Amino acid sequence: MPDPRESRRRSRALSHALWFARARPGDYLLAAARMSAGLPMIGRHLEPFGGFLALGLFAPGFAPGLLATTGRPHLPVGGVDRQRVRHGDTVAAVASGLADVVSGSVQWPAPTSLAPVFNSTAHRKHVRHASVPYGDQPGQVVDVWSRADLVGTDAPVLLFVPGGAWVFGSRKLQGHSLMSHLAEMGWVCLSLEYRTSPKHRWPRQLIDVKAAISWARANVGRYGGDPAFVAVAGCSAGGHLATLAGLTPDDRTPELPADADTTVDAVVSIYGSYDWEDRSTPERARFMSFLERVVVQRRQRARPETFRAASPMARMTSDAPPFLVIHGTKDFLIPIHEAETFAARLRSVSRSRVSYIPVPGGTHGFDLIDGTRTGPVVNAIGMFLDHVHRERRARVDTAV
Missing domain, CATH: 3.40.50.1820 (Alpha/Beta hydrolase fold, catalytic domain)
Structure with a gap:
């Protein structure tokens, strides 16, 4: 009978391998920010920098609108x-x-x-x-x-x-x-x-x-x-x-x-x-990409039910x-x-x-x-x- 723990370990290993295969430089920076936010004592203070980094890397398309509003x-x-x-x-x-x-x-x-x-x-x-x-x-x-x-x-x-x-x-x-x-x-x-x-x-x-x-x-x-x-x-x-x-x-x-x-x-x-579902325009596509890579950290096509529920x-x-x-x-x-x-x-x-x-x-x-x-x-x-x-x-x- 297969060992459930071994199956979960292999699934996690496959998931990590797929992430490394698909990741871009910005994803590695974001992963580093997440790790630093989890450090004892100082992690809480570093957490906002991960947010700034995420917006800078994955939401640059929002910058013109943000400047216009502020x-x-x-x-x-x-x-x-x-x-x-x-x-x-x-x-x-x-x-x-x-x-x-x-x-x-x-x-x-x-x-x-x-x-x-x-x-x-x-x-x-x-x-x-x-x-x-x-x-x-x-x-x-x-x-x-x-x-x-x-x-x-x-x-x-x-x-x-x-x-x-x-x-x-x-x-x-x-x-x-x-x-x-x-x-x-x-x-x-x-x-x-x-x-x-x-x-x-x-x-x-x-x-x-x-x-x-x-x-x-x-x-x-x-x-x-x-x-x-x-x-x-x-x-x-x-x-x-x-x-x-x-x-x-x-x-x-x-x-x-x-x-x-x-x-x-x-x-x-x-x-x-x-x-949280519409990708019909370039602006909507950028927004959905931001959600996928930073907020939900799941792809919409893989987890459509997650995005629909949100x-x-x-x-x-x-x-x-x-x-x-x-x-x-x-x-x-x-x-x-x-x-x-x-x-x-x-x-x-x-x-x-x-x-x-x-x-x-x-x-x-x-x-x-x-x-x-x-x-x-x-x-x-x-x-x-x-x-x-x-x-x-x-x-x-x-x-x-």
Whole structure:
């Protein structure tokens, strides 16, 4: 009778031989980065360099779009009048996308020429507890945001998932405008850090998001939050992760307890990615190659089921929670038609609310660099989440 251990050893040897036969110089560099990230003591500090290396080697096609989105959109080009026009266009788009939520008496924040990222220190005054573990692995931590005078244990909860092309997962900068605003509204926010590629291949990122949701359901009460209402939001790769978590609460993984509650009550995806299967254009082919070589570390043609399972476009169901999809019309990294298609398809399937806001002139990362558009969008997210929360409470009260 064949020895199973010998069969596994031969299979691994064959897999390694095939990798060496197909590998390019960049793959060897990436493998070295993964190995260095696993070193005791210093590996954690070297891990971000693997992410930078991966983007430089395997995503050079994204560079022109990245430069276009981060060049000068936060500067007051055209003066105060131009800022007011951009701000007015954003307010109009928000009012249209949330017509049944936004009232005519809303006081929208004034546009600013200062990039929101430069206000991060001021926003972080709402961080009440830093680096709270939600798991046993290094880096599985959240910061807890809330107002200093928050009392009780019934504040609605938002888990925020930062972006970073699935190779960065830091909670240090992104989402601060949103979480600060929600904290002022009386929410408890959890800013998530998670494991990333190339050291940790997919689906470790999603597993960490689900682990954090489960942790919040079980533990957020001690920080003033209501475990009965947990929403999730994210930007870019974080939007993808938030969306996928919202669409797949019943997916099980050995890394989570069988009784883990990973359901969410609402999802907000900001310039997220929704399609992990399409290779129809050169840009899509480059994106899929990046996923294959850096994030999933498997070929799509060999593991199509893995890519399909990770594609929100393929995971829609009628039981999806309420969704708010936000995307800039000038996003050169993830074109807006991907968000439009996702929102339209989800609306045709889901029994829950699906709202969509195209941000006129918004670029990828506008919430970090664009002071004219970020304020209205952040306020809109707050109104959407508050509306969903009030609807949920009304249903619960009626049932009782």
